[in-house]
Amino acid sequence: MHVLLAILAIGAAVPVAMALRAAPTQPAKTKLAGAKFSADGKLQRPVDYRNWRFVSAGLGMSYGPAAQAAALTGHVMFDNVFVQPAAYDAFLRDRAWPEGTMFVLELRGSETQRPPNNRGYLQTDLHGIEVSVKDSARFKNRWAYFDFGMDATATPMPESRCFACHKANAAVDMTFVQFYPTLQKN
Template sequence: METIGKMVLLMGTLIVSAFMVGTGIAAEEKVAFNKDGSLDRPAGYRGWTHVGSTILPKGSVNIIENKPIPTNEIINTYVKPWAYEAYMKTGLWPEGTMIVKEFVALGEPDEDGLVHEIYFAGLAALVKDSKIFPAQTGHLGYFAFGHQREPYLDRAALADRAKCSSCHEHHASDQQYIFADRHIGLRR
C-alpha cells in the first residue's frame, strides 16, 4: 500500500513538472527573507529581464526617499526572468515575483548633444508573497536599498504603506498594483 502511495505521488509530481515544462511556465521561486522580515539586496538583477526605463528630470522627487534628485535620472526596471515569462503568458504575476528598479544618474549633454550615464544612484525592489504580506495590497512588499551611489545597503526593511503601496493602489489598481502599462517590455 505504501509503495502505491509513493508511486501516485511520483506520477503526480511528474505530471505537474511536465505541464510546467510544456507550458514554459517556471515553478514559483521562494524569496528568502531574513528573520526580521528584511530582504537582502538581490544578486544578479542586472542580468534579469529589462522591461523598460523611465526618465526623471532633475529636481523630481525620487520614490526611495521622497527628496528632489540632484541630476536627471533613468530608472531601469528588471523582472526575474521566470516571473516575466509567466506574466507574459498568463497576464498574472505569480507568487515570488521580484521586480527591481535601479536609478542611474545622467550627465549633462556633451558637445554632440548626447546624454550619458554617470553613476548608479539607487535601488528598490518589490516582492509578491501572499504568505509574507497577507494584509498588504496585492500581497506586495516594497524595499529600498538607498538612493545613493553604490554600494547600496546590503539589506532593506519593509517600507511603510504610505511610502510605496499607496501610489500603486492609486495608479495601478487595475494592473495587480504593478505599473505594467508604464513599461514597454510588459505589453502583451
C-alpha cells in the first residue's frame, strides 16, 4: 500500500515539475535595486561593486578626468568594469539592460617590471570610480554618468561629456558591449 501511494505521489509530481520547467520566462519588468541617492540627489558610491559581475578590463581605455590626468604624466590606467549580477543575467536573457542597471568603472594605476615580472603590466592602487546608472524616471535620457574620483558621492556629469561619447559609440543601449567579451553573442 505504501509503495502504491509513493508511486502515485511521484506520478503526480512529474507533470508539475515538467510544467514548471516548460513555463516560458518573461523579461523582468521590475526595476533593479542598487542605486542609492542622498536627499540632495547625489549618487552614493556603491560599496560592494567588487562582488558584482566582472565584464572587462582594459589598459589605457578610460577617458575620464582621472585617466586624463594620469596620461599627462605618461601613466597608463587600467580600467575594470563591473555590473550588478541581476543586470548581467537580464542582459544575457533579454539582450537589454533593465531599469536600475549600474556599471562601475574602476580606475587603477599600472606598473611594469616589478620582480619577478619582467615585461607585463599589473594593476596597482585605486585612482577613482566612475558609475553609470540607467533610470528613466530620474534622468531625461535614461542614463547618467558619475565621476566619483575618490569621493563618497557624485552628481551626474554634463551630457556633453560621457553621455555624448556613449550615445555616439556604444554598441548596445548606451553601453560599450563591444568591449565586454562575456556579453557578446558568440
